[in-house]
Amino acid sequence: MNANKSARKKRKYKDKALYYLKKLALFVISVFVLSIIVFWLSRLTPGDPLMAYYGERASQMGEAERAHALTRLGLDQPTLTQYIYWLKNAFEGDFGISYKYKQPVLSVIAGRLLNTALLGGISFVLMFILALLLGIFCIWHEDRLADKILCKVGTIISCIPEFWLSLVLILVFAVILHIAPSSGAYTIGHSGDVADRIRHLILPLIAVILSHLWYYTYMIRNKLAEEVREDYVLLAKAKGLSRRDIMFKHCIRGILPAYFSIMAISIPHVVGGTYIVEMLFSYPGIGTLSYEAAQLHDYNMLMVLCIITGVVVIFFNILSQIINERIDPRIKAREKTEEIYESLGENGGVING
């Protein structure tokens, strides 16, 4: 009996390990495919590839020097060989040189990553807390006036394109009212001043949050609306539970896995959103960088930016899958059952009465 038990335990751990290994493999394969797509796209783009490596100097090269450089970089090879070459370099951390900054791409990006993470991270957290609260508020007052007004206002705000919202915010708060600064991450020379940083973050934060908030509020509202229609809510009510207890002890619990998984897959939208907002507020982050890269045809830079965001998004996508498949109590329940069955010495199915 005891040996049996430990064997089962072992098998369970093996299953678990296998599951996470599979997810890891999925991640690696996805990133790999992503890099192929991005590489292929970037090779299709017009422009002199040598420019990307040598900048202005490429135009002054002679014929022989050019040919030599092409061979050295492997650019005379077929695209597949080039890709392998690029991959090899990439593993060594060499993604080429930024056309604009004349520096290795990675070092340019490294200086900007934190700024974007700050803006994206704060708006992400605030947005999801607000979305949950608003979703609960709407369902609490479902189909009553407060809910209806909130939904209408939300629809209108969600119809405002992000860039125009930012424009109006700048126009009103920076140009007309002079309340908040309109650009940058900090006043020059005050990079360590926290209060100054926050002041610069306020408008971009509002823009990012407002333009995404409603979409997620609706999602949560819809999930909750389904949840409060479940039969178990009626039973909880018949037990004598108050409305508040039913909402917070039962319904919220029910939508949490869905909530987390929505959060995880919302990453690309939020990332895309911060890019536009960064650009408008001239906020020195990845977004402004990719805008510059796009305008100046700095493809080395663009590729790395695509891959960085892609990796983040794929990671969170897989995380959301894991949340759906593992963290959901309904699934945990099934596992737990098997465990208890094993200890009771029965097999299969459900307990019959």
Add this chain to the structure above:
Amino acid sequence: MPNLLKVNDLSVSFFSPQGELEAVRNVSFSLNEGETLALVGESGCGKSVLCKSLMGLLHSGAVIKNGEILLQGKDLVKMSESELCNLRGSEIAMVFQDPMTSLNPTLTIEKQVAEAVRIHNPGLSKAEIHDRVIQLLESVGIGQASELCKLYPASFSGGMRQRVVIAIALAGNPKILLADEPTTALDVTIQAQILDVLKDVQKKLGLSIILVSHDLGVVAKIADRVAIMYAGKIVEIGMADEVYYDPRHPYTWGLLRTLPALSDGKHELYTIPGAPPTGINLPKGDAFAPRNPFALPIDFEKEPPMFRISDTHYAATWLLDKGAPDISLNSLDSIVSKQEAMMQHKSGKKTVRDENILEVEHLSHRFKIRRGVYVNAVKDVSFNIKAGEIFGLVGESGSGKSTVASCIMNIYYPLKGSVRFKGIDIFNPKEASKNKDILKTKRQLIFQDSSSSLNQRMTIEDIISEPMVINRIKPERGSMKAEAEYQMKYVGLDASYAKRYPPELSGGQRQRVAIARAVSMDAELLVADEPVASLDASIQAQVINLFRHLRDEHGCAILFIAHDLAMVKYLCDRVGVMYRGKLVEIGDTAEVFNNPQHEYTKSLLAAIPKPDPRSERQKEIHIYRGETHECE
């Protein structure tokens, strides 16, 4: 006996864009301490709404228009939400219909019961609460409670969950237990156990129970008093014996006569004509009058009052008025036997022919649960069906009967075994494709739930002519339209429905459309998978009669899959009983029902509640516990 609960002149309405829906109309009744009152009626008669209004659980669209609900003298209608909240669970508790959805799947059983205990006993310590939870679970017959309470609902079967729901209801020591169709979603043997649990806790705790049900058999088993509801009104109320053995309202007569269990040996089930009203724009006068074969002129003018028959027995029909003609249940029986004689005259011939239309041999099928784990849904099942025969396949949910049907219809490809239809081996690709046309037309399928088996965006006419269009059959009667109308008339549907869409039809009408579609191809075998399970008793009888007519006039064989044994007994020539994937008994219907051989068949037959309170009260149930599903 003091009145615990008294309902006076209660009316509840819903407001929808179509108009006001009067769900409960001027209902008055009282409930005594320690008694069981049953509310009986078909779906939409307002019994559930009435039940919910007693606990203040009506949703926001419902309005209590007038009346009072007096619980020990206090009026519930006037109470605020927080006052009601204090009352729920401690004075009145409720058990719901579907145990599969009424427990929160994300919390363990212990937490859900403990929550109810804590609300009603705020001072208890953790250990005390735990003890109480175990005690509650044991009181509803859950063994090994201290182990099992750590599980989530997902690992409990329907019967076990319903026990948990009852335990939760008992947590606050309520005086009244409302049970809204507590056994409808359960198999018949489990149903018997749950009814025993209810009876048991009632005896121990002195509860009063209000049982809501559509099943006169279930009610006969535990009710002391019975109230029959129709179109939002109580039309007859009395002690169980009075209502069952001396019914006075024509609707009660109809209900009792539509039950196949009571129409032993009759060729035709009595059917209440028409369908129950929806509650919007109710007809003037007695709402039942249009369906009442004995309706008097006054029925169409004025609603009948409650006539007193005895101190406990009342009924609302003008037939009890002093000036009314002398009509009783016997009058209904004479109508039925007249119909019977007519039908007998029409179809006296023997329909079963001595050739096998379907031969199922050693059929096995399994489903994958997880990687490497399979459950044998069907194991080595063999039977055959003769041309023109109605073969019944019965079993509880999960017994594999639907899987057999799916294999016969080529929806699943079985693990082992063969199925021959008219001699064609349907799993042999070569033979099947050679005889494709026969397979497509002569073998037809009818599903249980007619609302999802008909495309909601096709007109009835298009649905019925679909097989003809698919198989490019030239309509015999000129056009597809004429053909569809002919089929509609044949199954008893008005031709004016041809241009309507399925959602506009009632459940019974939709099932008729499904049947019309199947027979339009002159099918020789109908595979009907629980075709009447989702219909009301009076409509069930109509559809069952239709199946009989089809066989008698058309000569087609029917594989009738059902869990309702009474229905099978009435309709089928031969019957097979399935249990956990195996066919445990097969034989002529009369033989199987009168002299069952297998233990499972015996327990199944014993568990069917009959609408006969005197015998039901004495019956003891033995549950067959055979082997479980085989897993590999």
Add this chain to the structure above:
Amino acid sequence: MDKHSSRRPPVISIGILALISLACLFSEVIMTKDPSYLDLYNCNVAPNSEFLFGTDTLGRDIFSMIWYGGRISLFIGLLSTLISTVIAVVFGALSGMAPKWLDDILMRFTEILLSVPSLLLIVLLQAIFGDAGTLSIAVVIGLTGWISIAKIVRTEVRQLSGSRYIIASRCMGGSFFHILWRHLTPNFFPTIMFMIVMNIRSAIVAESTLSFMGIGLPIEVISWGSMLSLAQRAMLTGSYWIIVIPGVFLVLTIFCMTEIGNYLRKTSGRRASNL
């Protein structure tokens, strides 16, 4: 008991949208000036009786530009929606009907594509196509906007093909095309209509965002987006009308489309809340 919520069609939104579309279609009749004429004497003029909506930094009449540019914005919205809807329906139906392994691969593929922010994807594609014109930008937006619709189509197809009436039809011998035409398409229609409207909406937003950023339509090609690309210069002079007026038209159009889309989405009678 289901309560059918009374759903009235959004008459006001349909009216406004029809008005804007018609005015854009017949912009020649409405325009008071040549929208591309650079009236250098009248730059940054606030709205007055001659220039109803004022002029922009280049001296063009905003009132005329709104209608003229709206035509291009709406055209791009329609064309790119056509492209992406066709791709999405084919891809989604394929994935929905495919065996599970193929479906899995196709879905993973769309997830990878979705992981690249569409803005960057558009920039790369635009670079491949060369100079941005009305047609090329519509194609680029169409090529990048189909993924999420394809996913919806796939889910819908999966759900529908498991429904009983399709099984019944198969048993009767219904062919793939019979099922697709008689059963899938009619049940699809409301969802597809909703998606099409929403897609027009997001294509218009995408065009305006791109043009605003200067990687979409150039300033000479007038659209609501390219009109707004002058916004940052307008900010310096405080000419709010250059920013506000095209934006208001944009938001109004999108809002009307959203309302219509929400109406088209099938909302079967919902049960009342249990809470």
